[in-house]
Amino acid sequence: MKKLPHNHDSNIQSVLERMPESEKFLQAASVFSQLGDGTRLKILWLLCHSKECVSDIAAALGVSKAVASHHLQLLRMSGLVNGTRSGQEIHYSLNDTEEAKLLHKTIEAMFRITCPSQSIDPKN
Amino acid sequence: MKKLPHNHDSNIQSVLERMPESEKFLQAASVFSQLGDGTRLKILWLLCHSKECVSDIAAALGVSKAVASHHLQLLRMSGLVNGTRSGQEIHYSLNDTEEAKLLHKTIEAMFRITCPSQSIDPKN
DNA sequence: CAAATATTCAAACAACTATTTGATTATTGA
DNA sequence: TCAATAATCAAATAGTTGTTTGAATATTTG
Numbered sequence: 001m002k003k004l005p006h007n008h009d010s011n012i013q014s015v016l017e018r019m020p021e022s023e024k025f026l027q028a029a030s031v032f033s034q035l036g037d038g039t040r041l042k043i044l045w046l047l048c049h050s051k052e053c054v055s056d057i058a059a060a061l062g063v064s065k066a067v068a069s070h071h072l073q074l075l076r077m078s079g080l081v082n083g084t085r086s087g088q089e090i091h092y093s094l095n096d097t098e099e100a101k102l103l104h105k106t107i108e109a110m111f112r113i114t115c116p117s118q119s120i121d122p123k124n
Numbered sequence: 125m126k127k128l129p130h131n132h133d134s135n136i137q138s139v140l141e142r143m144p145e146s147e148k149f150l151q152a153a154s155v156f157s158q159l160g161d162g163t164r165l166k167i168l169w170l171l172c173h174s175k176e177c178v179s180d181i182a183a184a185l186g187v188s189k190a191v192a193s194h195h196l197q198l199l200r201m202s203g204l205v206n207g208t209r210s211g212q213e214i215h216y217s218l219n220d221t222e223e224a225k226l227l228h229k230t231i232e233a234m235f236r237i238t239c240p241s242q243s244i245d246p247k248n
Numbered sequence: 249c250a251a252a253t254a255t256t257c258a259a260a261c262a263a264c265t266a267t268t269t270g271a272t273t274a275t276t277g278a
Numbered sequence: 279t280c281a282a283t284a285a286t287c288a289a290a291t292a293g294t295t296g297t298t299t300g301a302a303t304a305t306t307t308g
Contacts, residue, residue, distance in 0.1 A: 004180040005254095006213070015173045016184055020239045025169070026162045028234045033160030037266080038146070038153040045149070049139045054285060056128040060140055067267065069286055074265095088275050088284045089130070098237045106230045110152050113222045115144045129284095161296075178255060191297065193256055212254045212305050 031099055034078050039063060040071045041107070044094075047081055048104045053089040155223055158202050163187060164195045165231070168218075171205055172228045177213040 004012065035041055042061050046052060052060070058068035072092055075081040080100045083090040094100050128136065159165055166185050170176060176184070182192035196216055199205040204224045207214040218224050 002184070004183045006177055006180050008177065008180070008215070009174045012174055012176070012180070012184075015170070018242055019166075019169065019184075020235055020242070022162070022166075024235065024239055025165050027238060028231070029160055029162045029165045031234070032156065032165065032230075036153055036157030036160040038150040039266085041149050041153045041156070042143075042146075045143065046139070050133045050136055052136070053130055053132065055283090056130050056132070056136070059128045060126070060136075060143075064268080065285070066269080066287090069284095070266080073286085083285095085275085085285095088282095090285065091132070099234070102230065102233050102237065106156075106226065107152070109226050110155070110223070111144055111148065113226065114151060115148055118142055118144070163296085179253090188298080189255070190257090190299080193254095194296080197256080207255095209255095209305085212252095214255065 031078055031080070031103075034075055034080060035103060035107070037071070039067065040075060043068065043071055043075065044080065044103065045107055045111075047092060047094045048107065051091050051093040053091050055089070057092065155202055155204070155227070158199055158204060159227060159231070161195070163191065164199060167192065167195055167199065168204065168227065169231055169235075171216060171218045172231065175215050175217040177215050179213070181216070 002016065009015075034044070039061065043057055046057060046060060054065055054068050054072065057072070058065045061068065072081065072083065076083065079097060080095055080103065081092050082095050083092045085091075094104060126140065133139075159168070163185065167181055170181060170184060178189055178192050178196065181196070182189045185192065196205065196207065200207065203221060204219055204227060205216050206219050207216045209215075218228060
């Protein structure tokens with residue numbers, strides 16, 4: 001039980017007791033950081049709505065294939081997307097995990113706030 | 125209406141038409157990037173549960189006051205938190221905006237996934 | 249007013265991240 | 279097998295980000 005310099009909120013101790021461990025914060029921040037780049041956010045948004053190959057993702061976003069491939073790899077290492085080869089192409093899609101679904105919902109909720117007129121997904 | 129190299133998903137065109145503008149993605153990524161650092165994520169989590177001054181935040185997290193102050197400023201510039209001076213201290217709290225509430229819900233949902241045993245907030 | 253406390257600022261540094269370019273690997277079809 | 283296409287890799291670069299340190303500002307109290 002750590003003692004704080006000041007003591008404004010009498011409830012702070014019980015809050016601190018329920019604070020997740022540092023390691024958990026680092027893990028979560030690592031996943032959240034995938035949302036923190038515009039290119040990657042676009043890729044995630046796209047994969048929330050359709051399964052796509054690298055060339056189409058690159059074309060849809062207006063970036064090089066190398067850039068798309070690079071970011072897809074970061075997303076893959078974070079466990080958010082997965083790619084399956086089909087002939088010459090590799091088709092990427094959102095992973096079926098709780099984390100990926102949470103980020104999907106979060107992205108949609110954000111755009112419902114900032115672009116309320118053109119949301120695709122239903123609210124729940 | 126942009127033409128993609130391949131055409132696997134016949135629905136892709138209507139998806140692309142509903143894709144928010146690049147500027148919106150950059151704005152959203154900028155807000156989301158606040159979650160992408162462990163220290164800042166801890167601060168946000170703490171402010172989701174209690175209003176705190178800089179010294180207490182620094183002590184609770186085990187970081188220097190300069191570090192806490194620096195990250196609080198980034199959070200403030202992103203519109204997620206606000207600080208009000210009370211005597212010598214500045215009390216920071218989560219902003220009452222849709223964006224801040226969304227991040228609060230997202231953080232809690234993430235920890236419900238990764239630390240299911242010790243969640244504080246109710247599910248909805 | 250001077251000392252003490254709380255917070256912020258600013259500069260320097262190290263570490264990390266995104267992009268570019270060209271080469272490399274894998275797969276298909278002629 | 280050879281050429282074409284798809285995707286990844288690797289190295290170089292530029293830009294961004296987080297931390298450290300010490301100084302500066304603001305507020306309260308003696």
